[in-house]
Amino acid sequence: MTLASLAARLFQSRLWRSFFRHGWPDNPLDRSLAMTSNVFFHLHPVKVSHKSLRWSYSFGLGIISCILFGVLVWTGVLLMFYYVPSVERAYPTMKEIQLSVPLGQFTRDMHRWSAHAMVLAVILHLARVFYVGAYKPPREFNWIVGVVLLLLTLGASFTGYLLPWDQLAYWAITVGTNIAGYAPVAGPVMREMLLGGAEVGQNALIRFYTLHIAVLPLLITMLVSLHVWRVRKDGGLAANET
Amino acid sequence: MATQLPVTDEIFPKDSRKTYSLAELMRGESPLVGKGPDDTVFSFPIVLLWEVVLLLGVTLAIFLFSLARHAPLEEIANPLVTTDPAKAPWYFLGLQELLEHMHPTLAGVIIPTVLVLFLVMLPYLDHSRANAGVWFSSARGRRIVSWTALYVLVVMPGYIALDNALGLRELLRGVVPQWVAQGLLPGAIIAVLVALPALVVWRFGGDTRELMLTLFTVMFVSAIVFTVSGFLFRGPGFKLYWPWQMPDGYNPWDGL
Known part of the structure; x- marks a missing residue:
């Protein structure tokens, strides 16, 4: 019997x-x-x-x-298999991922750099x-x-930024959410709703985590399909219009 | 058989004796109206091949970058010890830079809201279909974008440096009310800087698309200038330094 x-x-x-x-x-x-x-x-x-396949067009x-x-x-x-979104465990699990999980450091690097690259790519798009x-x-x-997808992308990146629970994450989110808090009347309410309190703590961590791993990726998936x-x-x- | 029987298994039986049907001609267009199918190819497999090539290329690039550089992980979060400088993620550093120059409500809320509203309303402000699908619409559009970008690259760093040197806020403290010194005045300066190239284009008979090209370029390049300033040029105390002269061994790239 032939192939x-x-x-x-x-x-x-x-x-x-x-x-x-x-x-x-x-x-x-x-076809x-x-x-x-x-x-x-x-x-x-x-x-x-x-025309629409032309590289220099898109x-x-x-x-x-x-x-x-x-x-x-x-x-x-x-990363979700190892990471625990609690104030006590978040940072130690990050260390664990980097030091003892096979390819953990590499997986985290890929995730971090892809996140920055995606924000950049969406803005350029x-x-x-x-x-x-x-x-x-x-x-x-x-x-x-597309504009909504840009905002969701920024949101996904921003909520992920807190999760390592190191000094960089903590103060970046503190500064970032302070900016949102400057809105008159609604600002402080919005900030508190996002953080689940007056300061960045356990409530903020679990809210950011849930937004980061469930809400925002689902919304992005749905809207990208629509897009x-x-x-x-x-x-x-x-390009077809020309 | 003398007469044909009507087809009975349809809801509205078709009488075969009728030689007419109802139809209407409509004026309208389909997305591909006026375009022949000649310049098209089947998506299968060319589009999918392109996507696979991009998938491999992008993944390889991220893969190599990850081998070259690790994601940062600093000390465990400590609410009692503020880092110096404390910076937002890079894509919000444009806003943080703005905060140095004006009232937080203006920099952190009003300006970003105006920018998002501008983006959302854009297709309704500029709704002509002319020249869609052409980079910068025309040679004139390309010139407008280049000159506007150049203008912004001069004016916005100038504004940052000048305001940093003069300290408009401190200069006017006690002289005029705070909302004038921190809100009205910097707001007016920014508004004039943004409107100026648009006014020039309008004066020379620019159409809506050309006005939008100007405004978007001002917004886009300004965002780049403010982000770069906040990311690369702000050191400890969020003060301006040359990136190669950062004190205390601070390297802005460590916080990526």
Whole structure:
């Protein structure tokens, strides 16, 4: 039995056909179906223009942001297996991760640098979209979704900043939340709601942790899906308008 | 058979004797109206290949950077010992730098709120579809952005240095009410610095897009200037130093 006939038998098997409802994507129909019948691929359009693939047009910044988010989820989940969000245990578990967990230091480094890189990539993505005028109709709504995603990204990074519970984290969050507290009337209330008290302590740590590992990543995942899907619905990249 | 029977398994039976149907022509456009399919390719597999290449490239870059440099971990948090300087995460250092120059409500609340509102309202202020998908819209737009960026790179560091040297707040303490010295005056200075290039563009017959290019560039480059100033040029006591002359062995990069 040759390899080719084995492959053919596999692709025609009942099992394979139950997973993938299209043939080998070497023809227009199956290439379309490959995109539309796959939940991960269907956010993409079936066809894209050469213009929108041009590197110097988009610099791939949106996809890069998305990839960095993926790296952050991956490394973040690994860190969650060891990290304990309590004032007594947080710092010791950080030390443990760095000193005794296999590849712990490396995982933490990847998480930290990806986080900074993602904030940077999202900001550059916003600037790119502005300078090519991709916020113009019919893409107004997607621009707003993007602005919200920028704010969520900043929020995700900021809430993660506290978790190591070292001097750097503690005072950065103290300074950062003080800025929010300067708003007249609502400021102190907002600050207290975020911190769960007047100062950065156990309440703040568990709130930041919950926001960081559950609320914000979920919101980002949902809005990124909406954002990418909407790019397709609005006619692809604005490069197509030219 | 003389007459054909209507199809019965539909909710609204189609009478085969009718030779017309209801249809309406509408004026409107689809996202791809006026664009032929000629310049397109199938997303499969080219887009996915691009994404895999980017995935490998980005991960490799972060991987190598992680090998070269460890994430910082200082002493355990101690509410009784303030670090000097105490800095916010880098993306908020622009705001912390602003705080040095004006009232906290203006720097920490009003200006960021105005910036976010500007971003949200942008597509409704500039809603013409002309030149979408072209970097800076035109050669003129590119010139406007370059000159505005240059202007901001001169004016904003100048403002930071000058205000730092004169200490406007201290100078006017007791002379005028606090809300004038810390709120009105610095607010007015910033407003004039922001509006000036926009006024020039408007005077020379700039359209809405060109005004937005100016305002966004002022906002974007100012944010970079203030962030760099707060991150690289602020040392102990949040005072201005040259990055290579930081006292007490303070290295701003350690706090990344």
